[in-house]
Amino acid sequence: MDMKIRKSRVWWPTHLLSNKPQSFAFLYGWIVTSSSASIDIVVAFASVEDSHSSTPSDLQEILHETNGKMPVFLQDKCMLSMLGYCAADSSCNGQLDNQNDSTHGNFYGDLMDKYEKLSCGCQRTRERASIENNTWVKLVYNHEYIVGQVGWIPKLHHIHCDGQTLSNLDLHVIVYETPRFGGHHFSLGFQSSSELVKTPLKKPKWVEELHLKQSLLDLDTIILAINCATAAKSSFEGLVVPKRYTIRFVTFTWQLLAMSAASFSTLYYIILQFFHVLLSYGSQSYIYIVSERLFSNTWKNIQIRSCQILYWSIFLRNTGVRSESCVEYAEKAALQKHSVWSSVAVDVLLGNLVGTALLFHTESVYLWLSNFANDITNHLLRIGCVWLMGIPAGFKLNTELAGVLGLISLNVIQIWSTLWFFVGSSFIYFIKGLAMSGVIFGLTTLAALVVDMISLATIHVSTLHWLISLLYSQQIQAIAALWRLFRGQKWNPLRQRLDSYNYTVEQHIIGSLLFTPLLLLLPTTSAFYIFFTIMNRSISFICIFIEVTISIIHATPYTKIFLWLVRSRRFPCGVWFEIISCRTDYCDNDKIGSSLESMTDNTSGSRFSVLLSFLHSNSLNIRQIVWPHYRYIYSVVTRSYVALSAYGVLTGRRSAQNSSDADSFNDQNHLGTKSPWMMLIPYKEYWRLCYDAVLASKADCKCHLV
Numbered sequence: 234m235d236m237k238i239r240k241s242r243v244w245w246p247t248h249l250l251s252n253k254p255q256s257f258a259f260l261y262g263w264i265v266t267s268s269s270a271s272i273d274i275v276v277a278f279a280s281v282e283d284s285h286s287s288t289p290s291d292l293q294e295i296l297h298e299t300n301g302k303m304p305v306f307l308q309d310k311c312m313l314s315m316l317g318y319c320a321a322d323s324s325c326n327g328q329l330d331n332q333n334d335s336t337h338g339n340f341y342g343d344l345m346d347k348y349e350k351l352s353c354g355c356q357r358t359r360e361r362a363s364i365e366n367n368t369w370v371k372l373v374y375n376h377e378y379i380v381g382q383v384g385w386i387p388k389l390h391h392i393h394c395d396g397q398t399l400s401n402l403d404l405h406v407i408v409y410e411t412p413r414f415g416g417h418h419f420s421l422g423f424q425s426s427s428e429l430v431k432t433p434l435k436k437p438k439w440v441e442e443l444h445l446k447q448s449l450l451d452l453d454t455i456i457l458a459i460n461c462a463t464a465a466k467s468s469f470e471g472l473v474v475p476k477r478y479t480i481r482f483v484t485f486t487w488q489l490l491a492m493s494a495a496s497f498s499t500l501y502y503i504i505l506q507f508f509h510v511l512l513s514y515g516s517q518s519y520i521y522i523v524s525e526r527l528f529s530n531t532w533k534n535i536q537i538r539s540c541q542i543l544y545w546s547i548f549l550r551n552t553g554v555r556s557e558s559c560v561e562y563a564e565k566a567a568l569q570k571h572s573v574w575s576s577v578a579v580d581v582l583l584g585n586l587v588g589t590a591l592l593f594h595t596e597s598v599y600l601w602l603s604n605f606a607n608d609i610t611n612h613l614l615r616i617g618c619v620w621l622m623g624i625p626a627g628f629k630l631n632t633e634l635a636g637v638l639g640l641i642s643l644n645v646i647q648i649w650s651t652l653w654f655f656v657g658s659s660f661i662y663f664i665k666g667l668a669m670s671g672v673i674f675g676l677t678t679l680a681a682l683v684v685d686m687i688s689l690a691t692i693h694v695s696t697l698h699w700l701i702s703l704l705y706s707q708q709i710q711a712i713a714a715l716w717r718l719f720r721g722q723k724w725n726p727l728r729q730r731l732d733s734y735n736y737t738v739e740q741h742i743i744g745s746l747l748f749t750p751l752l753l754l755l756p757t758t759s760a761f762y763i764f765f766t767i768m769n770r771s772i773s774f775i776c777i778f779i780e781v782t783i784s785i786i787h788a789t790p791y792t793k794i795f796l797w798l799v800r801s802r803r804f805p806c807g808v809w810f811e812i813i814s815c816r817t818d819y820c821d822n823d824k825i826g827s828s829l830e831s832m833t834d835n836t837s838g839s840r841f842s843v844l845l846s847f848l849h850s851n852s853l854n855i856r857q858i859v860w861p862h863y864r865y866i867y868s869v870v871t872r873s874y875v876a877l878s879a880y881g882v883l884t885g886r887r888s889a890q891n892s893s894d895a896d897s898f899n900d901q902n903h904l905g906t907k908s909p910w911m912m913l914i915p916y917k918e919y920w921r922l923c924y925d926a927v928l929a930s931k932a933d934c935k936c937h938l939v
Contacts, residue, residue: 240271240403243372244459244848245387246411249279257281260316261296261469263307263458264368267451272392274316274370275455277462278469299468303461303558310454313465317370319387369393386845407810409848412460412560417802419456419850420561456808459848460561491927498546499920505539506913527689530681531670534783536910538674541577543911546919546926548573564803568792575791580675583786587679588671591664599661606657606690610650614694614768618642621760630757638761642697649693677783684776691772698765705762706885708751715748766882781866788862797858804858805850813845 244262258279265273292315300313372387391400412418515521525532548570591598622639624630663686671679688695717723718741723734736744796803880886 240405241389241392242271242273242405242407243387243389244273244275244407244409244455246276246278246462247408248411249276249387250385250408257318257320259318260370260372261313261465262316262462263311263313263454264316265311265451265454265458271450272368272394273451273455275458275462276316277313277458278466279319280469295469295472298472299465302468303465304457304562307454307457307461310451311458316368317372319372319374320390368395388843403842403844405844405846407846407848409459411462413463414560414563414567415803416800417850418460418560418564418805419808419848420805421452421456422807452808457559457561460559463560464558487928491924494927495920495923498542498923499916501542502919503916505543509539509910510913528682528685530684530780531678534678534681535674537787538577538580538678540910541573545574545577546923549926550929568790568796571792572790575795576787576789577675579789579791580677580786584671584673584675584677584679587676588668591668591671595661595664595668598664602660602664603657606653610646614646615643617764618646621764625760628756628760630760631754634754634757635761638701638757641700642761642765645693645697653690677786680779680783684779687772687776694765694768694772698769701758701761701765702885705758708755708758709884712748712751712755715744715751718744719748762885770882784866785863788866790859790862793858794855797853797855801852802850804853806853806857807851809849809851811847811849813847815842815844817842 258281260276260279262277263275265275267273296313296315300308303313370392371390373390374385374387386406389400389402389404391398392402393399409419410417512521618639621630622635667679667682667686670682714724717731718736721733721736722731724730725732793804
């Protein structure tokens with residue numbers, strides 16, 4: 234290390250700031266060397282000697298095992314170690330205050346056997362001498378008034394670094410609140426900001442040069458170390474202090490809860506697997522294929538809900554040691570685990586509310602739907618077709634063609650109305666089944682069944698739209714081809730371009746005879762096409778709106794929203810420093826002691842600045858939390874999608890697929906990422922899987938609360 238250090242930053246936890254210090258305490262944490270001009274000392278926790286003097290394991294093995302539980306990125310940057318010690322009085326200069334303390338016993342009598350003296354008087358354990366980190370820090374407590382109360386602020390006495398002693402460095406003490414699971418943690422920025430901002434294809438030269446320069450502050454490593462402070466302290470104390478036993482009543486309660494949840498889930502598992510096996514045998518039958526086609530949205534939502542119920546134990550199981558090493562990782566893992574069951578719970582709750590309302594008002598809903606269907610059929614479809622057969626909006630249409638198209642449309646509408654008259658009497662049972670599906674599977678399944686029923690009830694409109702759009706598209710293509718004939722051009726489908734072509738006289742005559750009637754009949758065909766396109770588009774927009782609602786219900790992060798309302802600090806976004814005090818001190822090195830005569834970096838009577846600040850974090854707003862989960866919904870409606878839809882409406886070529894826009898929208902969204910069906914395993918094994926998942930949650934809660 235190049236000995237040009239002029240600045241030091243001490244990251245100090247708040248619990249050491251408010252507690253009255255012991256005569257001395259050993260400090261544990263990380264030393265981060267961001268540059269050759271500064272050093273960062275991240276203090277995780279402090280411990281007095283008698284807390285680990287009687288343990289059979291030596292300090293190096295404990296620190297090595299604790300480091301193994303830290304994130305790999307932090308291990309590559311720096312290692313957890315004993316940083317040094319902090320004395321309660323700056324006048325001790327390495328000499329311990331031999332006051333009578335009954336809690337220490339004969340500790341001071343054995344002090345010389347456990348410590349070795351440095352030239353400056355610092356005490357250092359023999360185990361410490363074998364650790365690779367070659368930096369030793371001495372701090373002293375200094376009480377100051379902070380926001381109306383006394384706080385114990387550390388003051389840098391000196392640092393031993395690679396055999397040299399440094400003092401009178403510019404000191405910046407940053408006080409931080411120790412991150413805890415369920416409380417808060419620190420983060421440098423919005424986790425999805427890199428996805429929202431599109432980087433240019435080529436970066437400017439000054440940006441590349443800026444990245445080549447060495448950073449003055451490795452804030453990523455420091456924030457990660459701060460987030461790992463609680464895990465490091467818990468792991469260290471767990472290796473030193475014997476484990477405490479859990480209260481039997483709490484253990485019995487967790488076991489009872491695990492047995493109940495496992496039994497209830499196993500019952501669901503048996504029922505779902507039974508129906509899955511039963512349907513798999515009839516998957517090749519005609520009835521199964523037709524029902525799957527007609528109720529495709531319902532099948533997808535039922536499969537999603539069934540997979541969520543089957544996989545909940547896997548989602549709830551422990552995510553590994555990585556989530557226990559850092560509060561930030563633990564928060565993300567917990568949000569990911571609880572997002573599934575929270576989505577299911579809210580969906581089922583909404584489904585029960587809507588389903589119960591439908592069960593209590595079944596007859597009213599049935600009468601309203603019947604009247605609405607009659608009004609749409611009589612006052613919109615039939616009157617619209619009759620209006621098109623006359624002189625719509627003052628346009629003179631071809632009477633014969635308008636009569637044929639109108640008569641075909643009226644016959645199809647009448648046939649469908651007759652079928653609906655015979656089936657409508659049993660529609661009340663469908664409403665009850667719709668309500669029960671919402672109660673059992675949730676609101677999304679109920680909404681998906683509504684989409685399928687709308688598509689089925691309006692199949693006559695879709696059929697008429699498909700037939701007329703086919704006629705319209707063929708007529709448009711014929712007119713375009715005849716127009717190219719008159720211009721002496723021909724479409725080349727291989728090269729996708731127009732080539733010159735010499736047509737014969739006979740071809741021009743036949744083209745002229747066909748072009749005139751097709752062009753004159755185009756207004757009549759267009760009028761019917763526009764009418765049924767508006768009807769079909771309206772139905773498709775209603776279905777798409779319901780599908781968007783289903784996707785929003787699936788994608789909404791209910792756990793994040795609830796936690797943000799309760800404690801927004803669990804969603805940090807950036808850090809900022811609150812400056813408390815700033816002063817310049819004068820120090821004469823002769824007063825430090827003759828043991829520091831070896832210092833060469835500082836001259837007698839040097840000045841140094843002392844800065845005190847608090848580390849705070851900003852919080853995400855509700856839009857920043859929710860928007861990343863909704864982006865995929867709005868990403869479907871792109872410019873190309875709108876352009877293709879408009880082109881299809883104008884030409885009629887894609888109109889045959891327009892009736893399934895809701896299905897295509899559904900496939901491109903959340904419902905397209907459904908999980909595969911769980912393979913058939915013995916019910917005892919599934920019960921054990923659910924039981925262990927609940928007990929694993931108990932272990933996670935105990936680990937995070939320590």
